[in-house]
Amino acid sequence: MASLPTDQGFIDSDVYLRLGLLLEHGKRLKKPPAVLSRLASSLERSLLLYDDNKLLPMMLQSPEDSVVTDFDGSSPPEITISHYLDRIFKYSCCSPSCFVIAHIYTHLFLQRTRSLLNPLNVHRLLITSVMLAAKVFDDRYFNNAYYARVGGVSTRELNRLEMKLLFTLDFKLQVDPQTFHTHCCQLEKQYTDGFQIEWPIKEACRANKETWQKGTPDSLCSQTTAR
Numbered sequence: 001m002a003s004l005p006t007d008q009g010f011i012d013s014d015v016y017l018r019l020g021l022l023l024e025h026g027k028r029l030k031k032p033p034a035v036l037s038r039l040a041s042s043l044e045r046s047l048l049l050y051d052d053n054k055l056l057p058m059m060l061q062s063p064e065d066s067v068v069t070d071f072d073g074s075s076p077p078e079i080t081i082s083h084y085l086d087r088i089f090k091y092s093c094c095s096p097s098c099f100v101i102a103h104i105y106t107h108l109f110l111q112r113t114r115s116l117l118n119p120l121n122v123h124r125l126l127i128t129s130v131m132l133a134a135k136v137f138d139d140r141y142f143n144n145a146y147y148a149r150v151g152g153v154s155t156r157e158l159n160r161l162e163m164k165l166l167f168t169l170d171f172k173l174q175v176d177p178q179t180f181h182t183h184c185c186q187l188e189k190q191y192t193d194g195f196q197i198e199w200p201i202k203e204a205c206r207a208n209k210e211t212w213q214k215g216t217p218d219s220l221c222s223q224t225t226a227r
Contacts, residue, residue: 015184021096032086033096038187039103040082043126045190046117047081069113070164071121071128077152084123091150092142094134097180101133102126104175104183109168127151128161136173 016022020033077084085099092098106125110117117125127147134141148158166173 015181015188018188019096019100019184021100021184032089033099035096035099035184035187036085036089037082038191039099040080040085041191042103042187043081043117043122047119047122067113067115069115069121071124071161072118073120073124076119077123079123079152081122081126084126088127088130088150092130092134092147094130094141095138098130098133098137100180100183100187101137101175102129103187104179105129105132105165105169105173107183109165112168123151124153124161127153128158128165131158132162132165132173 013022019035019038021035079087088094089096089099106117106129109115109125109129115121127150131141131144131147144158144162145155148155151158153161
């Protein structure tokens with residue numbers, strides 16, 4: 001694993017301890033790291049802002065609001081962001097830092113494509129960006145077919161999304177320690193500001209989320225979202 005969160009030149013490791021990116025000496029991770037709930041809150045905040053923006057009159061919306069990317073599906077997946085992140089962490093076995101890196105990749109993608117995070121693209125962006133982060137920063141990682149089963153998409157689709165993300169980021173996947181630290185602080189600040197909710201993508205997910213929670217990657221490989 002690359003030493004992004006342990007560079008002590010200008011950063012404070014306390015935020016990494018709170019997010020679960022670092023463990024105190026001799027301790028093991030016994031539950032999902034706090035970074036997952038922080039990231040879920042940040043993404044849910046963005047989706048609520050997107051939802052509020054849809055209520056504006058069409059004449060007041062900017063052209064960027066209607067940008068559709070390869071990550072946009074035809075309907076939202078029936079799983080909350082929080083449960084989706086927990087699922088990725090449980091089955092991908094990637095380091096917690098990968099979720100911060102994924103947040104950075106997602107931010108850059110949206111910025112460069114001038115698109116918005118929305119219920120149709122957030123899940124695909126997550127699984128693709130976490131997979132890339134693991135490939136770049138973890139010593140061990142699974143192949144694309146396995147990540148596809150974890151994310152509930154087809155291998156062909158994940159391969160295509162990976163290439164789209166790579167080209168959009170111009171294959172520049174390294175993240176300097178200062179940028180990493182800044183995003184960690186942002187995630188922590190947004191959470192402590194009081195935005196701590198689990199916002200479902202759609203109410204129907206309440207009846208179906210148990211399938212995702214209890215299913216294994218193999219049992220869910222066929223649950224792809226139609227495009």
